[in-house]
Amino acid sequence: MTHSLPTFSSKRFAPAVGQAFSWRVFEPTGTEVEITMTLAKLVLRRTADHAEQFSLLFVGPSDAALEQGTYTISNDVIGAEAVFAVPIGPDASGLRQYEVTVSRELEAWEMAVAVKNKS
Numbered sequence: 001m002t003h004s005l006p007t008f009s010s011k012r013f014a015p016a017v018g019q020a021f022s023w024r025v026f027e028p029t030g031t032e033v034e035i036t037m038t039l040a041k042l043v044l045r046r047t048a049d050h051a052e053q054f055s056l057l058f059v060g061p062s063d064a065a066l067e068q069g070t071y072t073i074s075n076d077v078i079g080a081e082a083v084f085a086v087p088i089g090p091d092a093s094g095l096r097q098y099e100v101t102v103s104r105e106l107e108a109w110e111m112a113v114a115v116k117n118k119s
Contacts, residue, residue, distance in 0.1 A: 007081060008081075008102045008104055009052075009104075010042060010044060010052060010054040010102075012078065013039070013042055013054075013056060013078065014042055015077050016039050016075060016077040016078050017039050017040070017041065017042050018038065018039065018040075019038065019039055019075055019076075019077060020036050020037070020038055020075060021036070021037050021038070021039055021058065021073045021074065021075045021078075022034045022035075022036060022073065022074050022075065023035045023036070023037055023060070023066075023071050023072070023073050024071060024072040024073075024074075025064075025066060025071065035060055035061065035064050035066075036060070036061075037058040037059060037060035037061075037073075037098070038058065038059050038060070039056060039057075039058055039075075040057045040058060040059045040097075041056075041057040042054060042055075042056055042057075043055045043057065045101075045103075050105060051103065051104065051105050052102075052103075052104060053101070053102065053103045053104075054101075054102050055099050055100065055101045055102070056083075056099070056100040056101075056102070057088075057097060057098075057099055058085070058097070058098045058099075058100070059091060059095040059096065059097050059098075060095060060096050060098065061095065061096065062090065062094045062095055062096055064096065065087070065096060066085065066087060066096070066098065067087070068084075068085070068086045068087060069084070069085065070082055070083065070084050070085075071083060071085055083100045084100065085098040085099065085100050086098065086099050086100075086101075
C-alpha cells in the first residue's frame with residue numbers, strides 16, 4: 001500500500017526549495033494581488049519518533065511588506081496551501097524574509113517506516 005505525504009511534511013516541501021511560490025495577498029482596499037516569493041530554505045528543527053518540527057524560510061521583494069497572518073501560497077510542486085507566516089526582517093541583500101513553522105504528529109504509517117528504517 002502506498003501513502004501520500006501529509007500536507008505539511010518536510011519531505012513534501014523539500015523538493016520545492018529554491019522554487020518560486022505565488023502568494024495571494026489582499027491589500028487594505030480588498031484588492032487581491034499576487035506576490036512571488038522563493039522558498040529559500042527548509043530547516044528541520046526537531047524530530048522525534050512521533051513528531052516533526054521544521055520551518056520554511058521564504059524571501060520576497062523588498063517593496064512588499066506583509067504582516068503576520070495566513071496566506072494562500074502555491075507552486076507547481078506543492079499545489080496550493082494556506083500557511084501562517086511571520087515576517088522576520090530583511091536578509092543581507094534587503095529582501096524581506098518570512099518564516100512558516102510547522103509542528104505536527106506523524107501519521108501511523110510514517111512512524112512504522114521510520115522504525116523500519118532504523119532496523
